[in-house]
Amino acid sequence: MPYKPSRNIVRLCVPSRTCKMLGILSIVAVITTAYAANTSIPSSTGIKLQNGFERVYIQPFGNNGIRVRASLLRDPTGNELSALLDPPLEGPGGNQGLAYDQLVGFQGNANLTNGNIAAEIATGYLSFYRIESNGSRTLLTSEFTDDKALYPRYYIQEYKSPSFSAEFSFTAEPDEQIYGVGQQACCKDNSVNKKGQSIDLINFNSFVPLPVYMSNKGYLQFFNMPSQGRMEFSPIRTRFVSSEATVVDYWITTAEPGDYDTLQEQYTAVTGRQPTPPTFTHGYQQSKLRYFNQTQVEDLAQEFHDRQINVSLIVIDFFNWKYQGDWSFDPEYWPDPAAMTAKVKELTGAEMMVSLWPSVEDLSVNYLTLQEQGLLATTRDGTGISDSFAGVYTRLIDSTNPASREFLWKRLNESYFSNGIHNFWIDQADGGTLGEAFENNGQTIETIPYARAFSQYFIGTQEGAGKMYPWLHQQAINEGLHNLTDTPATATSCEYMSLTRSTFAGGQRYCSYLWSGDTMAEFPVLLQQITSAVSVAASGISSWTLDLGGFTGLDIDTAYGKELYVRWFAMGVFLPYMRTHGDRICDIPPPTTPSNANYCPNEPWSYGEENYPILKMYIELRYKLVPYVTQLFAMLQNNGRTIMRALYFDFSLSDPFVASATAANDPLVSHQFMFGPRILVSPVGVQNATSKEVYLPRLTQAMLDQNYTWTHWWTNTSYGQGGASVNVSAPLDQIPVFYLGSMADILSGNI
Incomplete structure (x- = not known):
């Protein structure tokens, strides 16, 4: 299907003057x-x-x-x-x-x-x-x-x-x-x-x-x-x-x-408001660094099928391509993508997602065309090289240029969408360089303090406009998805999604969700991610997730790694999206080819026999919560109501301690959150813990008028109207969670 530019253009005009059309897509009604x-x-x-x-x-x-x-x-x-x-x-x-x-x-x-x-x-x-x-x-x-x-x-x-x-x-x-x-x-x-x-x-x-x-x-x-x-x-x-x-x-x-x-x-x-994501994204999303050939993905789907574990999205990570900037599968490892996606769908019902990077190396099949047509970002003082990865220097596709977005989407359609992979993972597209705060990404000399590249785009310089680079990279996917599915730009729901590591204000109006990037696999980081989540949610971005287990440093063969993963996985049940991912460490040596490959597993059955039924139970709980999650996204689309909520959102007026503890960034309060209006989550972030001190905020008058009390999720024990800390048992299979009102209403989405 031919590519069409955005059908909903934001026009910023002076009366009686001709409008300059910026091509900034809004997928919500204007x-x-x-x-x-x-x-x-x-x-x-x-x-x-x-x-x-x-x-x-x-x-x-x-x-x-x-x-x-x-x-x-x-x-x-x-x-x-x-x-x-x-x-x-x-x-x-x-x-x-x-x-x-x-x-x-x-x-x-x-x-x-x-x-x-x-x-x-x-x-x-x-x-x-x-x-x-x-x-x-x-x-x-x-x-x-x-x-x-x-x-x-x-x-x-x-x-x-x-x-x-x-x-x-x-x-x-x-x-x-x-x-x-x-x-x-x-x-x-x-x-x-x-x-x-x-x-x-x-x-x-x-x-x-x-x-x-x-x-x-x-x-x-x-x-x-x-x-x-x-x-x-x-x-x-x-x-x-x-x-x-x-x-x-x-x-x-x-x-x-x-x-x-x-x-x-x-x-x-x-x-702009977040359009409601497709229901499949509310389930369990399976990913790792990385499934590096077609057979692995098909075997993975077979395993989920045989073990009768629900999975809604299976993700293929980076370097599924031969050269950076190809935006297509390397046929040596992915000979028949259409057959693969069909088999995954048949076995599990899951959709698929594939990673794309903005980097382009000289050997890419697209390099000369992109250069000749001026579709790459340039630099103020050189040839446009802005970074390096995997032993080669790279340039960035200039996604601020409408022609570049059209070129990118045509390649994605030919390589992936037409073969049944309809969801895209936008990685490394933070702008300026290949995604890091430093130059020479992936090289041992990355700690030499080179200045960041003076990148220049169709819309301006990195200094003046660079924060809109990831935003317009999201738009490239959004435009393509809307065109190919013949969805009007005013649609308030999404058929497919992109996952992005970066965005700008207003990014919530795309069919896209943000994840928190490459995090360390440590207990303190599990808790730190709560503060990151509620901060970006307070900035208008509720469509958010993370790498369950952390991205770097989790050794699946250690007791520490297994326990950390289960604790993080439990928190994932109560996030807007439940997505596992990471570059795992294990006793299996990596293959010599292809590059950046890793045999280490990251599936629910990979963390020990004693933990497997716990992880499976948490996945089942997530699917029970799908009606609640669906309603949260409906509220977000309707009036912008935040999903992951710091406690001050709901209790700063009814509970003076919440107000003062938030002011001081007291972890007793800042490491807890409300998941929508009815569920309080207090993840365990300490190794070998068997219990957890949880602060239950004093309920508002409106909540008291509905006869709400804080009720423990696992025992249905009522803990009253709040305003005090309680100590609750917290084995691996019982993340500390409390709810308001009827659990039956929550599970039915009647909130």
Whole structure:
């Protein structure tokens, strides 16, 4: 079937000007719905502050939201890279371009309200307020000023081009708590509250920082810019730093303190909502590094069939190709992919997924065509080589170029999709290099501190636009899947999915899910992953998973490795996706060919006879929970309701200890999470543990009105209304889990 470009284009336009079509796919409806009941008509179409050579536009956008754009010497074009949907799914402000009805000069004053949020310019400085139900105003944040301080809107002009670096500073409170900012890197950062941190805005393996955060003061702020830079959360100042920009673009919204679901609803209404994934992804997903030939995959399917174990997705990892950039099976090891997928489906009913990398080496069958047609990313000072792997230097396909995305998808269709493999694993596509924070990936000299490549793309430089590289790589798969399945771009459900290691804000509107990258196989990392998960979920990305057991360092022949795997596997039952993967260590020597092959097993029956029935039981439990998981994703699509929830989401108002413990990043609270509205999960992260101290939060009044109590999953023992720690037995086959209400309702998805 011929490739068609996205049928739903985000247009960022200035009235009376021709739109520049960015080709940014949204798979959610872009028809503006009726305003929320508590949202009034904005008081103004917008404000333009003409501050000498600086122009600042302030406009209502979305429910209870305000968008601000600042530029130097010239107006924003309206065509800048953006993750915002225009018009938003809900609320005012769509297709307004740079409209305004208030023009303010140097040190001027003006006001704008949109629902419950107000923006005020006083002597040229901007403040944001929440309008309370009684009509009073509460300051959320304002541009930071002091007797001696840099301007809150601070620019450093690049003399070679119209771009500049920028530092925008806002007031903060010393006791303010900050949540979100994407997914922290493995493996030492156990924070949920980011206050006091300085977070680099550059993507690499396991690190997916997103310039969006929620405050416990009742607001969410998003910097709609894919540039590298920093977010700084000091005691009295929050500062956003952009390495390269032509416009500084941010959005802010508000809700009552503690109402994080409304903040997420309003944020996802302007950046997009997760379409519901296909039901097969809610089951058990089997993967390892790596099944390296067709016979292994067919034998694996036969084993699942013979052992009568459910499996919903079987994954083929990297180097299924001959050369990087082929995006096709090496026929020496995969002679008949169509027959393989048919046999897997016949034996297990499972779908299949295959890995693809963005790297291209000179020997690839596609290399010359990609070079000649300008479809590879370049570098500022060389031939486009940005990294190396497996003994060769590599370049990146430029997925920010629509022609590159079309080329990539045609190859994926010819090699995989047409042979029955409909799901794609986007690996190493973090941008700039081949996925790591360093150069010379896979070489022994990787610790030499070379500067990262100065990668340049169709849409701009790595410094100015690089965080959108993985986002547009996801789009390549999304466009292809929608075209080949003839699914409209406005569809709110997915037939197939991609798995990605990186993304940008708004990535939740793709048929895609994020995983946390290459993690260490250690008990402390198991717990650290909880904080990564709830942080990225607070940034709008709930479609998330990880490598059960960790990626690196798990020896399946050791008691430590077996116990760790069972503990991690148990947690996987209560994640948005239950996916095992890893580069296992064992007593079996690796083969000499093909490269990067590993015989070590990673199947449920690989971790000892005593653990096999436990792992099988956990898989069975996951399938019992499929109706609940399905409902969680339906809620996520409908209103952006977060799936993996730090305890502050639901209990910061009802339980003072949850609030104070979250502020301090106390592991008693930060290493637990709510899986949807009815299940509390407290994984065991200590070797040889037989019991676990679990903190049960004090229930909200709404929960008490429904006669909820905390009930132990395994014994059905009631532990009351919470507000205290309890010690529960925690053998390997009983991960500490508590539920609210009726288990029958949970298992039926009636929540």
